[in-house]
Amino acid sequence: MTTKPLLRIALVGTGFMGRMHTQAWRTAPRFFDLPAQPQPALLVGHRDEPTATAAQQWGWPEHTTDWREAVARDDIDLIDICTPGDTHAEIALAALAAGKHVLCEKPLAGSVADAEQMARAARTAPGVAMCGFSYRRTPALALAHRLIGAGRLGEIRHVRAQYLQDWLSDPDAAHTWRLDRERSGSGALGDIGAHSIDLAQWLTGQRITAVSATMHTFVRSRPRGGSAEGLGAVADATGERLPVTVDDATAFTAQFDDGALGVFEATRMATGRRNANRIEINGERGSIAFDFERMNELEVYDVVDDDAQGFRRVQATEARHPYAGAWWPPGHGLGYEHLFVHQAADLVRAIAGEAPASPSFDEAVQVQRVLAAVEDSAGHDSIRTAVPGGD
Ligand code: SOE
DSSP: OOOOOEEEEEEEOOSHHHHHHHHHHHHHHHHSOOSSEEEEEEEEOSSHHHHHHHHHHHTOSEEESOHHHHHHOTTOOEEEEOSOGGGHHHHHHHHHHTTOEEEEESSSOSSHHHHHHHHHHHHHSSSOEEEEOGGGGOHHHHHHHHHHHTTTTOSEEEEEEEEEOOTTOSTTSOOOGGGOHHHHSSSHIIIIIHHHHHHHHHHHSOOEEEEEEEEEOSOOEEEOBOSOOGGGOOBOTTOOEEEOOSOSEEEEEEEETTSOEEEEEEESOOTTOSSEEEEEEEESSEEEEEEGGGTTEEEEEEOOOOTTOSOEEEEOOSTTSTTGGGSSSTTOOOOHHHHHHHHHHHHHHHHTTSSOOSSOHHHHHHHHHHHHHHHHHHTOGGGSOOOTTOO
16 A cells, blocks of 8 residues: 655634635545645644634644744645735745745735735745635536636627625624725625636636726624624624724626626625625627526526527536536535535645646736726726716
8 A cells, every 4th residue: 555645734724714624624535536645734823722722623633823833844734824814925925935835715915916926936936826716616617617618608708797695784793804904905805706706717718907896885883793703703792893994895897808798796795695606607609607506506508509498507416527526426416615625635636746726826816906906996986987967
């Protein structure tokens, strides 16, 4: 029996994403035949007690509150960054300089300048760097990518992408770092709109070259969150309200470099839409449509006419579909966590040189540039046309 080389991981971040990545690192080698064995080695948090508790519960043998320790250690191969966006650049740059592989959550950074610096470092570093735009690893979307890549839609004309959530629709939902521009970069735009931008560019193979945008914050202050942070945050007892410094909702139109026209919407205020990451692409020869709330399905339309023409609902749950064959018998279906398992598996393969890391930091910078252009556009009233008679 040959033993596989170990890939020793330090994960930075003990929130929802830290938990998700932990699960992914443990599960990936159980379902995918990988060229190396991921080994969760060190969990890094920012407060000692919660970090110790998370390490114990999630099965990390060691923990620390100093990410620099993880970067300095010779027995760590990969740094997995699951922290708020304002910390990504510093950690990733140090990790790459120390020769580590890096997985960095999305969006890549808080600014284009930081993201560009990270991408420059990644280009020359010995380690492999990848950004966590996890939806690329949804079997139905990977299938869409394959169909579009094979030319099944012909020339692409429309991209219609909406990412709709509702966890902030209650004006008294607690404040979290995701509502603080300093820490998160932006709100609905960077948190979920970034996924739509990445998917749109990846699926079409086209870059967004121009945007026209509007952004809005409906609830301008929220109760301070207690000890639980992130999506599960609950208001503390003080009654103090903190300012919301990011967008609750963003909408923009876009032009792509090969002629497609895009319409995008990202909001965390769409009551009843829990995680509706939707995208529809129309080409001259057909269309695809996807909604993450029905993540195992891809709608496919082909213009070739016959008596049964119309959108077909393809269940992307069969062995011939991307990723799906590694899991359950046909038709049994996958969930949100599986995207992260696929991401972990793909990164291990990229590190072994079997395929390029995707999305690379260069691809993630392109998303960052679109985010910045959207904010820039929305911030310039002069490029918006007022409707006569309105105030
Ligand atoms: C919260 O809006 C969130 O957890 C995002 O941060 C993730 O990227 C997305 O996958 C689900 O929603």
